[in-house]
Amino acid sequence: MKLKSFLFLIAALCSTGMSAQEADVYASQRQGWLDKAIASTPVLKTEKVHPVGLVKAVADTSAYQGWRVDPAGEIGSYLGSSLKDEKNKSVTVDFGRHLTGTFSFRVDLLDRVLDGPIRLRFTFAEVPAELAVPFDPYPGTISRGWLQDETVTVEFTDSVYTLPRRLSGRYMKIDVLGHPTDCDFAMGDLAFTATTSAPEIAPETLDIPLSDEFAAIDRTALATLAECMQTVYEDGPKRDRRLWIGDVYLESLANNLTYKNHDLTRHCLYLLAALANEDGRLHANVFELPEPHPQRGSFCYSYSLLFNMALAEYLAATGDSDTARDLWPVAKAQIDNMLTFVDDRGIFDRFRPGGFNWLFFDWRDGIEESTAMQGLAIMALEQTADLGKSLGMADDTKGWNATASKMRKAARKHLYDKNARAFTSGYEGFIPSQKSVLSQVWMVLADVVPAKEGAELLSRALSDPDFIRLGSPYAHHFLVEAMIKCGMTDQARALVADYWGGMVRKGADTFWEVYDASDDYLSPYRFYPVNSYCHAWSCTPAYLLRRYPAVFQN
């Protein structure tokens, strides 16, 4: 996800609902949380993977993004064969599946003595287009540095070279950019040391009968999740390789029903807690390297509440009340902060306590998220109240359920537009009131409307072109949840088959950051090769299929 820095600067100036005394207590706990986070850093499982064959990218207007990958021979026809041969000057290997980790190679001498450096370029690709579309001149809006092309000067044969950067992808193109002529040499070994903190997944973890289509969706979702499970739940192992609260929530939901690496969830929760702002507000994203540090100023108040929901899910999955109790002040601080945004009517106002504050629910230009946030706030209030009570912290939660009820009624009263026959979102005079699928989704999820009305709302929103559509796999996850909540199980099943299944049909090895069936070239960064094609927030079919087996089974 891309941050909007101007928002942070404003948000960073805002106060929170935390008293000075609370802030002191909170601050004193931070070091302990950091110690626990560091002590619980997952040990990665490593696996050495070698290419399974040669391939070539072939232009094909009917293929995803205009490129398909065709087989191009046995790997054995390349390894050991002269790199000076024209046919070996540009070769693409296929590792057979999406991998994340480090890459090493060795060039072996075939004849005489290497008397000059060999210059090689390695280009890693998650999707075929990254093998074929020129990276320069780079038109993208995020750093050119994300693209995975690395040039290496090989000075010695029979020595192992390891690229200094972690990489992610399925395919690797090798271009010989320069070499001496008085000797001969060949690629001797190509080895990817793949890492994950997901344990081996046993096939019986999903014991419902599935169609081939859903089985493929599940495999792809599990691969996506495993690839994103590194020392944190990363958003995308190619890009941008960090811990976002939104991804923790969705990945840990899926993990709870699949890989069950609960230590990873615990590690992430502690890391986020330890790196919160001094006033208790969580940062939306944090980095582990070179040492743990937050994306300072990245206050995204929808994500803040997802921390609480992830913590509640973690407790439910593990029974680890020690951790939940230890982190309770963080959960409380997020609610306290959120409540400062709620006006006297019971409506969440993103302009309170000052400035325009950052919320995230979807990737769609111009979307207004306040009504969605109203729904999430209601859910978070109730779930966090339940969490507090279960931890013996009922006193901390006083009034939260009442506020949730008030907000639910207020939503109905102030956010529902009778003429539009829908919930709208906007600020008179600032942001024109808009009709979106998103707002209906979150009103349904928050029980603002009963199931039957919810189904009507969703059906209307999805069929009426005047409603702003959803943009991202992230938002689609919550739409599926909302559909199931209000009994639209056939539609939910069809949506997963259509949306995630669409990616599978277009050749996805892992689910993509961005997907719109009507536009293969969609990119929030104005250059689709820099999109992440293995993205945590797209892994949720692994959760949905297990959580709602009746909806998805054959």
Next chain:
Amino acid sequence: MKLKSFLFLIAALCSTGMSAQEADVYASQRQGWLDKAIASTPVLKTEKVHPVGLVKAVADTSAYQGWRVDPAGEIGSYLGSSLKDEKNKSVTVDFGRHLTGTFSFRVDLLDRVLDGPIRLRFTFAEVPAELAVPFDPYPGTISRGWLQDETVTVEFTDSVYTLPRRLSGRYMKIDVLGHPTDCDFAMGDLAFTATTSAPEIAPETLDIPLSDEFAAIDRTALATLAECMQTVYEDGPKRDRRLWIGDVYLESLANNLTYKNHDLTRHCLYLLAALANEDGRLHANVFELPEPHPQRGSFCYSYSLLFNMALAEYLAATGDSDTARDLWPVAKAQIDNMLTFVDDRGIFDRFRPGGFNWLFFDWRDGIEESTAMQGLAIMALEQTADLGKSLGMADDTKGWNATASKMRKAARKHLYDKNARAFTSGYEGFIPSQKSVLSQVWMVLADVVPAKEGAELLSRALSDPDFIRLGSPYAHHFLVEAMIKCGMTDQARALVADYWGGMVRKGADTFWEVYDASDDYLSPYRFYPVNSYCHAWSCTPAYLLRRYPAVFQN
């Protein structure tokens, strides 16, 4: 130096003058020599060097190779200043002098948090043109990999990155190829860890009065030598970074009168001895990394004899008769092998014992070196005989002086062309007889002609355009020696002032591999930026000025 592989294949098939019994004895000593070579690997002196300022390459038709370097500000105006500023997107720093070693840098955060990789390209340059002439598409005949442009993906600020490759040059261009936009950062440190095995040179080592011109030539020669003195005497620290016998000879000559790191000479002599062919023939060049190995098949019989002369000079400089005696079998083997090429008349025949054998005396297309080799063989026979006697090995040298005398007379009789009034070189029916400066130089050095006649010969050869001119600094060194030998001291002084002084006037920080006053773009590799601009065989003014102070003093 570039090798001619087809010659090696032929040469490798030839037999030597060594008996099977001698070969066995020789083989048994190789491991001991290798152990001594490894044990004596020089410990490099390191120095951390920071840039002294910013510069820019400016097109200038009157400058060497069309580019001059102008000052472009204080280094402080770049370090700490945003790399996102257009003015910092492509910057060249000047380290103030030619350096060899490793380069490290650090990017520091100025604002917010680095949320994507920075892509940087570093281009190291020995001469200004390397900063400005595009490297691609690469037209050169040797590996593109020698050019020193390295691209780095910086993932972390405030962390030190070290380029994985050793580098050599004075200037470094830094191009920002990609960066995130939501944060700000600057180059925090640029540090070159320079290495040499030359100790600090004390100014009093040359205690004769010198003109400014010769003082500058001497400084440049000393810098060249020090830069080439690494764990071996390298030919060029940028390219091709290895130990050639010809360079050992010239560098150790200069070292004996300047830096006096005799252990380095000893290390190189042992390394060459240990890596000789099984039959005792030395390889013309060897590599230390990843483990010591020869350029197998690189038999250059003129270089082989220079080993003996370097060993004799080493003994004279150090009195280390243990090493000289230990390596005596190597010296003897080179003479024995050379003698197999001498025909009944006493003439060195490069086609014996079979094939066309490799000799090197100069870099000049079409030059025929057999007459030069006749001279070198005479010198090597006599000097090696003297060496053997001084080591108590007189028995081994029986007949060598007599053969030298015979070869001297034979040269006069068979190689001197009365019509041409010059020594010629060629093989009737194979290689047309040619007149070259080179042949006269070596006849003079070998005392085939008395001084007065030698001076006439040289003067005639240098003034008559029908004589093939010398091409390289390497050959020019021997011309200076020959001039001094036959009393042409004014001409010798003028030649050093003109040839090496010419490089200084054109801006040389170190002396170049290739120099022709009439062609700044001359390159044996069809791309002048890949020439070496710090080349061992050009360092000999440091020797000449000290060996012949009367010739060069003011």
